[in-house]
Amino acid sequence: MSTAKFGRAELEAMLVGLRPKLHRYAARMAGSAIEGEDIVQEAAVKALAAHDDGALVERPEQWLFRIAHNAAQDHLRRRQRERSRITEADMTTVEDLSANAEARLGAATSLRGFMRLTLAQRSAVILVDVLGLSLFETCAVTGATLAATKAALHRGRAELKALATAPDDMTMPKLDPKEERQLRRYIDLFNARDFDGVRALIAEDIQVDVINRARLRGKKEASTYFGNYDRVDDWALSLGFVEGRPAILIRNPQAADAVRGFMLIDWRGDEVTAIRDFRYAPYCAAEADIRAIDG
Numbered sequence: 001m002s003t004a005k006f007g008r009a010e011l012e013a014m015l016v017g018l019r020p021k022l023h024r025y026a027a028r029m030a031g032s033a034i035e036g037e038d039i040v041q042e043a044a045v046k047a048l049a050a051h052d053d054g055a056l057v058e059r060p061e062q063w064l065f066r067i068a069h070n071a072a073q074d075h076l077r078r079r080q081r082e083r084s085r086i087t088e089a090d091m092t093t094v095e096d097l098s099a100n101a102e103a104r105l106g107a108a109t110s111l112r113g114f115m116r117l118t119l120a121q122r123s124a125v126i127l128v129d130v131l132g133l134s135l136f137e138t139c140a141v142t143g144a145t146l147a148a149t150k151a152a153l154h155r156g157r158a159e160l161k162a163l164a165t166a167p168d169d170m171t172m173p174k175l176d177p178k179e180e181r182q183l184r185r186y187i188d189l190f191n192a193r194d195f196d197g198v199r200a201l202i203a204e205d206i207q208v209d210v211i212n213r214a215r216l217r218g219k220k221e222a223s224t225y226f227g228n229y230d231r232v233d234d235w236a237l238s239l240g241f242v243e244g245r246p247a248i249l250i251r252n253p254q255a256a257d258a259v260r261g262f263m264l265i266d267w268r269g270d271e272v273t274a275i276r277d278f279r280y281a282p283y284c285a286a287e288a289d290i291r292a293i294d295g
Contacts, residue, residue: 006060011051014060015044019212020283021131022068028126029072030079031115032243033288034264037211037281039075043068065133065141069123076119111243111287113163121156124149129157173244175293180239180246182267187237187248195226203271211281225277235260235279238294249292250279259292261285 006014019040026043027036047067057063114122120142127138139149175183189197199219208216208225216222229235236257240249248263262285266274278284 006051006057008048008051011047011060014064015047018061018064019044022064023281023283024287025065025126025131026068026072027111027284027287028114028130029069029119029122030075031111033111033284034243034245034276035075035079036287037278037284039068039071042075043071046071059140062137062140065127066143069141073119111289113160116163117156117159118152120144120148120152121159124152125156125160128153173241173246173291175239175241175246179267182270183239183246183248183265186265186272187239190229190237190248193230195230198226199223201270201272202275203268203273206272207274208277209275210277210279211284213280222275225275237263238292240290240292240294242288242290244289247290249290250277259285259290262288262290 022043023033023036023040025036026039027033030036030039043064047064050067114126117125123142124138124144127133127141128135133141135146135149135153138144139146142149144152186198186201189195189201199222202219202222204219206217206219206222208214208222210216210225214225216225234252234254236251236253238249238251240247240259240262242249242262242264245264248265249259250261250263251257252260260282261277261279263278264274264276265272
């Protein structure tokens with residue numbers, strides 16, 4: 001079996017190109033676009049560390065998915081979610097029916113819908129029906145046998161078909177009055193481009209994570225973040241929910257007010273202590289359950 005050593009620049013470029021696909025897998029595994037991004041970041045760090053330690057790989061894309069798969073499992077363990085394992089049955093004679101219907105169903109299922117599946121079922125359905133991997137490639141990513149993979153895929157598809165006919169009972173979450181007041185003030189100041197007023201709301205030890213771009217620490221570095229927004233006019237903020245969490249939606253007024261991203265804000269009293277900005281991670285907005293309050 002031949003192996004190859006990839007240059008770090010080549011690996012970094014591959015991570016950039018694969019990031020939306022890796023996120024699609026991780027988000028469905030976690031049932032959350034936000035946590036999916038955390039998993040992808042963890043996987044990227046692990047891949048770069050393995051490279052720097054001299055890892056030799058035969059198929060780099062498959063190798064990266066294996067790292068993301070393991071990172072997702074670690075994440076789920078930390079979150080103390082179910083770790084159910086499918087009992088391996090003799091499924092070696094089950095035909096692989098990766099038909100268009102299954103692929104469409106897998107792609108259309110909400111992130112929270114995937115959480116109804118066991119971990120093994122989730123992984124098999126996502127890799128085969130959503131991302132289009134073969135059964136053998138799926139086995140290589142998950143480390144499961146062919147029989148176990150076929151069993152998980154068969155049962156996962158059956159569960160998704162049952163879910164597809166169930167009514168959607170998701171109701172709009174309720175926003176705490178104080179948090180709504182804080183978020184609306186932040187949004188109003190931002191939309192008015194009163195960034196001096198916004199800066200007055202942030203803590204000295206503010207942490208700003210611009211997903212896919214930069215991490216800024218402290219009020220001085222955060223000024224760069226606000227300055228970047230001040231230089232462009234392709235945004236407008238509004239209030240909403242992302243995966244049931246209060247959030248600020250980033251709309252594009254130049255594209256019929258389409259939601260292009262979102263921000264998550266942490267408070268300490270009346271001070272903003274952390275901002276996670278997903279403006280440059282459109283794949284997260286595409287996957288997340290986003291509900292607007294305004295507009």
